Amino acid sequence: MAQFALVIDLNTCVGCHACATNCKEWNTQAAFGPLSDFDPYGKEPHGVWYNRIMTYEMGEFPNTQVFHLPKSCLHCQDAPCVPVCPTGASYKREQDGIVLVNYDDCIGCKLCSWSCPYGCREFDEADKVMKKCTLCIDRIYDESLPPEHRKPACVLTCPAKARFFGDIEDPNSEVYRVIKERNGFVLFPDMGTNPANHYLPRTETKVHIDEHILKHDNPLFLEVLRRHHVGG
Amino acid sequence: MHPPISLIWFFLTAGTSIGLFTFTYFMEFLSLFGKNTSMPREAVILSLIISLVLIGLGAIGASFHLGHKLRAWKAIRRFHTSWLSREAVFSGAYGFSLFLYGLSYYFNASPFLQHSLGILTFILGWLSAFSTAMIYASNRFVLEWHTSLTVLYYLNMYLMLGSSAFLSLTFFYRPEFIPTYLFLTFLFVSLGLAFRIAHNVRQVLISRPTINEALNLPHNRPIRVLDTGTTTDNYCTTEFYYKKGKDLLGSVLPVAYILTFVVPLFLVLYSWITGNYNYNFYKITFASLLIGSFLERWCFFVEGNHVQNLFYGLYPEEGYRLRKGYMERKKTVIRL
Numbered sequence: 001m002a003q004f005a006l007v008i009d010l011n012t013c014v015g016c017h018a019c020a021t022n023c024k025e026w027n028t029q030a031a032f033g034p035l036s037d038f039d040p041y042g043k044e045p046h047g048v049w050y051n052r053i054m055t056y057e058m059g060e061f062p063n064t065q066v067f068h069l070p071k072s073c074l075h076c077q078d079a080p081c082v083p084v085c086p087t088g089a090s091y092k093r094e095q096d097g098i099v100l101v102n103y104d105d106c107i108g109c110k111l112c113s114w115s116c117p118y119g120c121r122e123f124d125e126a127d128k129v130m131k132k133c134t135l136c137i138d139r140i141y142d143e144s145l146p147p148e149h150r151k152p153a154c155v156l157t158c159p160a161k162a163r164f165f166g167d168i169e170d171p172n173s174e175v176y177r178v179i180k181e182r183n184g185f186v187l188f189p190d191m192g193t194n195p196a197n198h199y200l201p202r203t204e205t206k207v208h209i210d211e212h213i214l215k216h217d218n219p220l221f222l223e224v225l226r227r228h229h230v231g232g
Numbered sequence: 233m234h235p236p237i238s239l240i241w242f243f244l245t246a247g248t249s250i251g252l253f254t255f256t257y258f259m260e261f262l263s264l265f266g267k268n269t270s271m272p273r274e275a276v277i278l279s280l281i282i283s284l285v286l287i288g289l290g291a292i293g294a295s296f297h298l299g300h301k302l303r304a305w306k307a308i309r310r311f312h313t314s315w316l317s318r319e320a321v322f323s324g325a326y327g328f329s330l331f332l333y334g335l336s337y338y339f340n341a342s343p344f345l346q347h348s349l350g351i352l353t354f355i356l357g358w359l360s361a362f363s364t365a366m367i368y369a370s371n372r373f374v375l376e377w378h379t380s381l382t383v384l385y386y387l388n389m390y391l392m393l394g395s396s397a398f399l400s401l402t403f404f405y406r407p408e409f410i411p412t413y414l415f416l417t418f419l420f421v422s423l424g425l426a427f428r429i430a431h432n433v434r435q436v437l438i439s440r441p442t443i444n445e446a447l448n449l450p451h452n453r454p455i456r457v458l459d460t461g462t463t464t465d466n467y468c469t470t471e472f473y474y475k476k477g478k479d480l481l482g483s484v485l486p487v488a489y490i491l492t493f494v495v496p497l498f499l500v501l502y503s504w505i506t507g508n509y510n511y512n513f514y515k516i517t518f519a520s521l522l523i524g525s526f527l528e529r530w531c532f533f534v535e536g537n538h539v540q541n542l543f544y545g546l547y548p549e550e551g552y553r554l555r556k557g558y559m560e561r562k563k564t565v566i567r568l
Contacts, residue, residue, distance in 0.1 A: 054543055087306040106303075114233075129299055
């Protein structure tokens with residue numbers, strides 16, 4: 001069975017938020033919009049986003065690595081948000097594995113968001129329904145678009161080409177290949193949700209220091225020494 | 233978790249309704265075995281009216297936490313998978329069955345019909361209570377709730393509310409049962425206290441996941457949240473992390489303990505031991521239980537930590553125990 005998903009390369013993601021803003025731009029005026037905003041130009045702007053980018057620092061100084069984690073609905077293969085929905089508004093499509101919310105049936109009880117360990121569902125205070133990433137289902141099946149544009153808005157806009165989209169169950173797909181070749185991993189594997197979205201691991205940057213940099217007459221010598229010898 | 237007042241309201245109203253009906257019908261049921269336990273007719277009718285009004289008010293109040301109240305009927309569709317759906321079905325069925333039982337009692341229908349409806353109402357009421365408790369207990373992402381203790385405690389709270397409310401009825405209509413209901417109230421409040429203490433102790437002992445597990449990264453490296461992507465709070469940080477509540481929890485929890493357990497236990501024990509059957513004691517006991525339970529439920533929500541808070545660095549690390557096999561986490565030391 002097909003399972004559409006995103007694969008995000010943490011090695012190339014630069015945390016520019018272009019995916020989040022393009023997602024917002026597309027979805028707020030598309031079939032699953034609007035993504036309501038409150039006080040957008042004020043002191044405390046807030047609203048619905050399908051995609052949020054977190055930034056983390058890993059390791060101990062000075063050997064730290066900063067990485068960015070774009071996080072949208074992971075379209076879990078055992079989605080815990082689906083069975084808890086009392087109305088059946090949350091459902092997982094059999095043909096492509098995309099988890100969607102039927103706004104006409106959603107009563108806004110928020111129980112699905114309580115049952116998502118990733119915090120990927122957001123309640124729209126204006127529409128009073130739960131909203132979430134749709135993998136731009138209105139784009140990927142839109143035959144009026146050229147085939148190369150039938151991808152989620154976040155994938156199309158990523159300037160670092162860190163996002164891939166496709167069927168992770170199809171051995172011929174690009175996403176299947178990158179997951180296998182580059183050890184794609186999922187968030188919170190212990191939660192039994194079997195997420196479809198995968199991440200490609202961050203490769204730690206190795207700093208190679210040439211001998212001539214360590215000469216005493218190098219004006220940066222002290223800085224290099226401090227950073228890489230004393231501290232480590 | 234952010235405490236929804238409407239759900240706490242439903243707990244109090246449904247709890248008192250189901251608890252009160254349980255003891256009212258229990259007394260009727262015992263009369264089947266030749267015991268002279270039936271309450272006078274006006275007491276039963278009064279109790280049934282209170283139960284019916286309370287479950288009605290509870291259902292209306294609970295709908296206030298819904299985004300679309302008029303679509304609430306759709307909640308019956310996923311009965312086979314959703315505890316919320318089951319709660320909606322059983323609560324509605326309980327209310328309807330209670331109404332029919334009230335009618336059969338009022339119009340002196342045949343004892344068979346009365347007791348059939350009474351037993352049905354009793355079962356539906358407790359199924360409703362169980363379903364409500366399971367909404368919390370089945371949520372495996374809030375570890376504080378994900379335990380059978382939540383269900384036991386929840387059901388016991390209904391009995392606490394019911395027995396203390398029924399105590400006032402016995403004072404006016406069957407004073408000879410006051411000691412019995414003093415004992416039952418004492419029993420359920422004591423059990424409640426034990427369950428609540430266990431609930432609090434368990435929070436310290438549970439093995440919590442770490443941000444490393446959330447991000448599926450090596451467990452021997454410290455990870456810090458640098459940026460959560462927005463300059464202000466969002467749905468996830470307000471719904472799953474109630475900062476104001478967390479700040480107040482240390483003050484509210486002791487008050488909840490005092491009002492829910494200490495005051496009722498003291499009054500009930502005093503009345504029981506001294507034989508001083510004063511209505512004011514029972515009035516204050518029930519009022520204290522009601523206010524205390526409100527605060528206790530508020531604390532129950534605020535105490536709940538959703539695992540998605542890990543992504544925002546808002547998950548507690550207190551009580552965190554290293555899991556076997558993982559390297560000890562090192563503190564970040566900045567050396568110059």
